Amino acid sequence: MHLKLSLISLRTFVEVARFNSMKEAAKSLGVTPGAVSQQIRIVEQRLGTALFARSSKYMHLTAEGLRLMEGLNIPFQQIQDAVEDFRHCKPKRDALVVTTVPSFASSWLVPRLGKFSRLYPDIEVKVDSSVPLVDLRHEPVDVAIRHGSGNYPGMSVTQLLTPKLVVIGSPEFLASVHPIEEPSDCLALPLLQDRNRVDWVTWFRAHGVEDPNGQAARGTSFSDDALMIKAAAASQGLALVRDIYAEEALENGLVRIPVDASLGTSLSYYFVTKPQNAQKQRIQAFKNWLLAEIAIRPNL
The missing domain is CATH 1.10.10.10 (Winged helix-like DNA-binding domain superfamily/Winged helix DNA-binding domain)
Structure with missing residues (x-):
């Protein structure tokens, strides 16, 4: 027929x-x-x-x-x-609009964007880290980097990495307290908390540390990891943050990891774009660059 x-x-x-x-x-x-x-x-x-x-x-x-x-x-x-x-409607430089969470943008993506610009001088990246997050389906956005389960219906999704939680503190702070030799040693020190005050509780429980007085949930809390890293670098206490966010501060010597006791997380970072855009050259170039940068990350 x-x-x-x-x-x-x-x-x-x-x-x-x-x-x-x-x-x-x-x-x-x-x-x-x-x-x-x-x-x-x-x-x-x-x-x-x-x-x-x-x-x-x-x-x-x-x-x-x-x-x-x-x-x-x-x-x-x-x-x-x-x-x-x-119709000659395209600009001389292709614009690539990327939306992501503020912590990922400030702690990991933005410090590395210079590398991408040198490799692809004709692609102009625009980073949108506004809150609430931009809706990729209805806004003029090319790429979303999202932290979640990977369930983004109707989208083209590529897993980038699964972070782990690591303990960090400034060299000055760590020099001023007793040596941290095992996870239980952290319980007696000032702890910088995530927004929901659950990361330290989960971390201590995972490493078999008992906390009868609820000390693991006490301390100043922060809305995102980037702020917590700044507080740790300012010697305000120990922070438990995603390793991907701590890389720059560790590389610059602002903080260090005092105890080898990381904790895997259940959520990952994903590269998300509309299916009709997935094969565009600038989007493919950006995704491949991200994957290459992630592949050479240090193993914290």
Whole structure:
């Protein structure tokens, strides 16, 4: 049976798949939601299958819809890029907008961006570490670096690394207290806390240290690791932070690790982008550079 579908219908399908919303797709295409609904109905009727599962609040791709989207998103992106090239709309320098959490941006990413700029002088990176985090699905963002479980529906996801928690303190602070030879020695010292005051409690428990007085949850708390590292460098106490955040401070001698007793974490960092953007040259270049930088990280 010969199936004939217009580019308008297929383009409408791609936009609805991108936004998981007929309303948002209509805004993107400059048409009414009714027109979008009609085009989706045409595609589903011609193909003889449901492409979206719908509920009162949202819609998402079925297995057949996902298969069709995988085949269409790159060709449509290539068409768009070709039109932009023809109209000379692209700037001389490609912009790459990256959103991530403030701690990752300030403690790890930003100090290394100079390397990327030297390798790719034509790619201009813009880092967005605003809180709350930018929604990659609906904002003009190319890449999100997220700390979580890796469950980002509808996105192209690559695992970057799984951090571990390490104990750090300034050389001056460590010289002023009794030697730390085992995890239990830390319990008698000032402890800098994470926002929820759970990391030290978990760390002591994992290393078999009893804490009958609840000392592990006491001390000044901080909203993110970058602030806690600054406090540790200022000799305010011991900090328990993700190793990836402590690398620069350790390299510069601002802090050191007094006890070899790290703790693995359950969440990882992920490189997340829209499927239709995953093969873009600037995004591929940035992902490959990140993976290469992570591969040469010191083993703390």
